[in-house]
Amino acid sequence: MxxxxxxxxxxxxxxxxxxxxxxxxxxxxxxxxxxxxxxxxxxxxxxxxxxxxxxxxxxxxxxxxxxxxxKIVDIEWQEESVRVGAGYSFALLGVQASRKELSGLEFASGIPGTVGGAVYMNAGANGLEVKDVIATVEYIDREGKTHLLQRNDLKFAYRWSMFHEMEGAIAGATFQLSRSSQAKQKQKEILDYRMATQPYKTKNCGCVFRNPEGHSAGRLIDECGLKNTTIGGATISPLHANFIENRGNATAKEIIELMSFIQRTVKERTGIQLEEEVRKIPFEESQDG
Ligand SMILES: Cc1cc2nc3c(=O)[nH]c(=O)nc-3n(C[C@H](O)[C@H](O)[C@H](O)COP(=O)(O)OP(=O)(O)OC[C@H]3O[C@@H](n4cnc5c(N)ncnc54)[C@H](O)[C@@H]3O)c2cc1C
Known part of the structure; x- marks a missing residue:
């Protein structure tokens, strides 16, 4: 190291x-x-x-x-579960599980993060989230001590986990899966649909805003006519309005300006306040939170 x-x-x-x-x-x-x-x-x-x-x-x-x-990427498959290091690709895990006819992680195959990031964010798609399939999480606290947290110890909400309020790191996780001969087909359909409806080949970070209760953030932004709006190198995707693309050499400042513009416009036109899903990491601690 x-x-x-x-x-x-x-x-x-x-x-x-x-x-x-x-x-x-x-x-x-x-x-x-x-x-x-x-x-x-x-x-x-x-x-x-x-x-x-x-x-x-x-x-x-x-x-x-x-x-x-x-980059902790060890993996161990069991009959109907998998234990995996937190640095393992969540998308790859979804593909591999489905190929083994194990169902539960088909939704993961289009989410380009790690297992640790997916647990931290309670990542989800197609009606399922990490919380639905998680069995245990290995967590290291600030003092370097390992905790094996069971499903009942864990707290999740929409794109939130208890780890947002903790200071250590997720080291690994176990997912509970079930046998299904349909898994591979389901995973392929999910991925094909996502490829057709989301900008996978551009520089972006997925959905910028959380879906407000009962609404789709992307639809609200689209209905405000904001697709293709550009500030510097940052553009609202023409394919999916909740994605902001870095079309050249966009700066964080430009992305944040575009996010603020979207929030102002959607609030003015619909009364709905969009909340951020993307994790903005400040330079200095004093800017945190
Ligand atoms: C094209 C595209 C499509 C996407 N589609 C979806 C989708 O359908 N559903 C969805 O939920 N998300 C989606 N995302 C967003 C993103 O992929 C997920 O949030 C993913 O889970 C983030 O994982 P990561 O490893 O990249 O996390 P990072 O971006 O590296 O980190 C995100 C946060 O997690 C924390 N973190 C990461 N690893 C650990 C760890 N081991 N221990 C403690 N904290 C940690 C970081 O500190 C940070 O605060 C998409 C992104 C893109 C680019």
């Missing part, structure tokens, strides 16, 4: 946006993750855990702390 200096964060997010991290470390095992957390804790160093950066918007100045890149 090496603490790297001044690593460009735009290389590690699907938006391809973000300045440099003061420190950057890659962890490949639970032991490494635990050691790093202990060291950073002792040094009172600010940190954040990064998966595939597919729901993260870093500041243009970067991150004045340590970014821990999670």
């Amino acid at each position: 090496k603490l790297l200096k001044d690593v460009l964060l735009s290389e590690y997010t699907t938006y391809k946006i973000g300045g440099v991290a003061k420190q950057f470390v890659v962890v490949s095992t639970v032991e490494e993750l635990s050691q790093v957390l202990v060291q950073l804790s002792r040094a009172k160093e600010r940190y954040m855990v990064l998966g595939k950066g597919s729901n993260t918007l870093f500041d243009d100045r970067g991150f004045n702390g340590t970014v821990i890149l999670n």
Whole structure:
């Protein structure tokens, strides 16, 4: 494990946006993750855990702390469950489970994050979320201690988990699946539909806003006629209005300006306040929350 200096964060997010991290470390095992957390804790160093950066918007100045890149990718298949490291690709897990005729994670195949990011966000699609299939989560606290949290210990809500209020890191998870000969077909249909309706080939971070109760954020933005609206290098996707694309060298500032413009317009025209789904990571701790 090496603490790297001044690593460009735009290389590690699907938006391809973000300045440099003061420190950057890659962890490949639970032991490494635990050691790093202990060291950073002792040094009172600010940190954040990064998966595939597919729901993260870093500041243009970067991150004045340590970014821990999670590459813990061990995997163990059981008869009707799978235990997997938090750095494993959630999309790949969905595809592999379906190929093994294991049902429950078909929805994951279009979500380009890690297992850790998916648990943290309670990622979901097609009517299912992580909370519906999770069995256990391995969690390392700031002191480096491992906790095996059972399904009943876990709290989830729409695009939220209890980990938003905790300071450690998710190291791994077990998902409970069930046998189904339809799994592969279902997974393929889900992926085909998503490819046709969402901009998968551009630089974006998925849905920018959460769906307000009883509404689709994308539909509200579309009905306000905002598709294709552009600020600098940031454009509202013509394919799906809840996606903002980085069409060139968009800055975080431009993405945030476009987000504010969408929120103002939708509020004025519909009275509905859109809440952010994307995780904006401030440069300084004082800007947090
Ligand atoms: C094209 C596209 C389509 C998408 N479609 C969907 C969708 O259908 N449904 C959906 O829910 N999301 C979707 N997303 C958003 C995103 O893929 C998910 O939120 C995903 O779960 C994020 O995982 P990640 O590893 O990229 O997380 P990151 O962006 O790396 O991190 C997100 C947050 O999780 C925290 N985190 C990550 N790993 C850990 C860990 N091991 N321990 C503690 N905290 C951690 C980070 O600190 C950060 O706050 C989409 C994104 C894209 C680009």
